[in-house]
Amino acid sequence: MEQKIYEALKWASSYLVEHSRDANAGELLMKHVMGVSRSALLARLHDPLTPERWDAFSKMVQRHAEGVPVQHLIGMEEFYGRTFIVNNHVLIPRPETEELVYHTIEKIKKIKSPVIVDIGTGSGAIAVTMKAERPDASVYAVDLSPEALQTAAQNADILGADVTFWHGDLAEPLIKQGLLVDVLLSNPPYIPARERETLSTIVVDHEPHMALFGGEDGLDLYRRLAQQLPLVMKPGGIVGVETGAGQTEDVAALLQAAFPDGTVSIMYDINKKDRMVFLHV
Structure with missing residues (x-):
């Protein structure tokens, strides 16, 4: 069954909270998977996720729940309005x-x-x-x-x-x-x-x-x-x-x-x- 973006985010939020992680991390990971800004993501919440994107997103969420920093999963962090590679x-x-x-x-x-x-x-x-x-x-x-x-x-x-x-x-x-x-x-x-x-x-x-x-x-x-x-x-x-x-x-x-x-x-x-x-x- 096809997942919509908002449904995937709702799952991620609950999953991360269950593992004592920040519920908002799911949004950062979804932005990365979709390759969009926050405003663009919010405008597309009812769009379906392709199986490939759902697979990539769910695996990232699980890895973060296991302790891998979000920044390492997406390979970057914002600092003073600029994007820096991190590892x-x-x-x-x-x-x-x-x-x-x-x-x-x-x-x-x-x-x-x-x-x-x-x-x-x-x-x-x-x-x-x-x-x-x-x-x-x-x-x-x-x-x-x-x-x-x-x-x-x-x-x-x-x-x-x-x-x-x-x-x-x-x-x-x-x-x-x-x-x-x-x-x-x-x-x-x-x-x-x-x-x-x-x-x-x-x-x-x-x-x-x-x-x-x-x-x-x-x-x-x-x-x-x-x-x-x-x-x-x-x-x-x-x-x-x-x-x-x-x-x-x-x-x-x-x-x-x-x-x-x-x-x-x-x-x-x-x-x-x-x-x-x-x-x-």
């Missing part, structure tokens, strides 16, 4: 990181032709977005994972962003190249190792642990990065990092210790969680 080699970009980008753009309006670096670039979301939003900037991106850099470079190419990618650990490539920067951004791994057991299987089983965990207290990468900052930051530069909620005071103290005369500020995300720390050198 199991990179962290799936989150809305909180969009806020880090937004606040940075606001803070650097008066810096002409800034040199910007994204440490731990992953999918390239921060670096590519900064270049797209500030075409006058020279943008560099660093990652320790060759596979992540390959994904980031692919995103930069597709989105037409001229970003220089370096393989290396935190700011080490900058130090080796003698590059001084106006803006340094990072969304480093910050989940404490002890919290691994509490994470959703969608996260812990499918996203790279290198991009998730930051040592026992989650602050290992911030400590190391703070030690490197005086070697790469220009006077008057800005450092912006994302943190886990509840970590901002500790991260702020690390940045302040690196630049005793600098100005450190903590910012909250749209959900009223302390999420970002900025340092004005």
Whole structure:
């Protein structure tokens, strides 16, 4: 018997709820299978699904119920109005990181032709977005994972962003190249190792642990990065990092210790969680 789109979505919603997943994921998967926008999908709810599309859709729903992220099933995620390729080699970009980008753009309006670096670039979301939003900037991106850099470079190419990618650990490539920067951004791994057991299987089983965990207290990468900052930051530069909620005071103290005369500020995300720390050198 032929399935209509709305019937398939109703099944998916119930099936996903039964498996403790977000009921709305079915709509994202259906949009991908149909190759249409949300508005076009809603206009076609009473259209029949071909057997091939029903088969593809139902299998995706089942795989998501088993824990595979929707973004990995469709191979992409939206970030700051652009579509980025994602896979199991990179962290799936989150809305909180969009806020880090937004606040940075606001803070650097008066810096002409800034040199910007994204440490731990992953999918390239921060670096590519900064270049797209500030075409006058020279943008560099660093990652320790060759596979992540390959994904980031692919995103930069597709989105037409001229970003220089370096393989290396935190700011080490900058130090080796003698590059001084106006803006340094990072969304480093910050989940404490002890919290691994509490994470959703969608996260812990499918996203790279290198991009998730930051040592026992989650602050290992911030400590190391703070030690490197005086070697790469220009006077008057800005450092912006994302943190886990509840970590901002500790991260702020690390940045302040690196630049005793600098100005450190903590910012909250749209959900009223302390999420970002900025340092004005």
